[in-house]
Amino acid sequence: MVRVLIPATSANLGPGFDAVGMALSFYNEVCLKPSPKELEIDVWGDGSEIIPKDRNNLVYIAVTKVFESLGKIPRNLKLSLKNRVPFARGLGSSAAAIVGGLVAANAYLGNPLPTDELLRLATELEGHPDNVAPALLGGVVVSGFDRDKVKYLKLPVPEVEVVVAIPKFQLKTVDSRQILPVEIPFSQAVLNVNRVSFLIAAFCLKKYEYLQIGMEDYLHQPYRSQLIPGFYQVMEEAKKAGAYGVALSGSGPTVIAFARESEAVGRAIREAFLNFNVEAEIIYTRPENRGAIDLIMHKGEGDC
Numbered sequence: 001m002v003r004v005l006i007p008a009t010s011a012n013l014g015p016g017f018d019a020v021g022m023a024l025s026f027y028n029e030v031c032l033k034p035s036p037k038e039l040e041i042d043v044w045g046d047g048s049e050i051i052p053k054d055r056n057n058l059v060y061i062a063v064t065k066v067f068e069s070l071g072k073i074p075r076n077l078k079l080s081l082k083n084r085v086p087f088a089r090g091l092g093s094s095a096a097a098i099v100g101g102l103v104a105a106n107a108y109l110g111n112p113l114p115t116d117e118l119l120r121l122a123t124e125l126e127g128h129p130d131n132v133a134p135a136l137l138g139g140v141v142v143s144g145f146d147r148d149k150v151k152y153l154k155l156p157v158p159e160v161e162v163v164v165a166i167p168k169f170q171l172k173t174v175d176s177r178q179i180l181p182v183e184i185p186f187s188q189a190v191l192n193v194n195r196v197s198f199l200i201a202a203f204c205l206k207k208y209e210y211l212q213i214g215m216e217d218y219l220h221q222p223y224r225s226q227l228i229p230g231f232y233q234v235m236e237e238a239k240k241a242g243a244y245g246v247a248l249s250g251s252g253p254t255v256i257a258f259a260r261e262s263e264a265v266g267r268a269i270r271e272a273f274l275n276f277n278v279e280a281e282i283i284y285t286r287p288e289n290r291g292a293i294d295l296i297m298h299k300g301e302g303d304c
């Protein structure tokens with residue numbers, strides 16, 4: 001029996017589109033064990049009513065990927081999934097599903113695949129590495145393709161509190177990628193290079209006040225914000241309440257803010273959303289330096 005925790009993730013952090021992501025301190029759980037049946041899948045928590053319980057389940061697809069890459073066929077398996085990462089809200093539920101399946105299957109088979117290969121498989125399934133990399137490795141991760149290889153660097157974990165405001169509506173990443181333009185003006189691209197440079201420098205130098213500009217984005221937020229009522233007013237109110245920086249989390253609709261003390265920021269975001277008739281659940285959390293590879297539970301550390 002194998003049990004793995006997989007952290008939620010916030011990808012992009014503003015201008016780091018498809019390149020930067022952070023693991024957060026709340027987790028999905030994937031349990032894999034033998035079964036007398038060909039395949040059993042139990043799902044508990046967010047999305048459980050619509051997540052497939054057959055071979056089309058994304059966690060199972062990831063399990064299969066590991067078995068097949070080792071020339072094996074997955075048989076007589078039971079998957080138990082506990083979902084605490086909100087489903088299709090921009091906090092990496094698909095990344096958690098993929099990474100959970102890969103890490104659980106690899107551990108079940110005695111860990112034959114190295115971490116870089118798990119990241120490569122995860123990126124192949126997700127299409128971009130920015131959320132699967134921190135889900136797998138923890139912390140803040142910069143990642144990207146170098147031809148067909150996925151390269152990554154882990155940054156120091158920022159000493160900040162994190163607020164995520166999760167509107168009560170879903171937004172699938174495939175849909176919110178579709179509204180992005182094919183081209184953007186050169187001047188906007190230049191601004192984005194500038195902002196992402198401040199983002200990384202602010203984290204590395206612990207100059208968190210520079211996140212105010214370091215989390216501005218000109219690539220995707222101007223387009224995706226049209227799907228999120230009150231997005232820019234929410235950002236303004238969060239900054240007024242003391243946030244270091246605010247951005248869309250992943251592909252949205254969740255908003256993420258960093259702060260030294262997060263409660264006032266959380267309240268300001270909730271109220272600003274309410275002014276636009278959007279109810280948002282507020283979670284106060286922290287960056288998580290451990291990824292799924294560090295969170296493989298052993299006997300005695302809870303049951304499935």
Ligand SMILES: Nc1ncnc2c1ncn2[C@@H]1O[C@H](COP(=O)(O)OP(=O)(O)O)[C@@H](O)[C@H]1O
Nearest residue numbers: 058059087088089090091092093094097172173
């Ligand atoms: N626990 C889970 N088990 C199986 N599939 C999941 C799970 N969580 C998410 N998914 C898959 O991921 C998709 C949502 O991914 P996506 O739109 O990228 O949202 P998010 O921003 O939360 O990652 C769902 O439609 C479903 O196919």
Ligand SMILES: N[C@@H](CCOP(=O)(O)O)C(=O)O
Nearest residue numbers: 011018090091092173250251
């Ligand atoms: N870079 C991707 C990140 C998607 O993250 P998710 O957590 O919303 O799946 C994008 O912005 O499309």
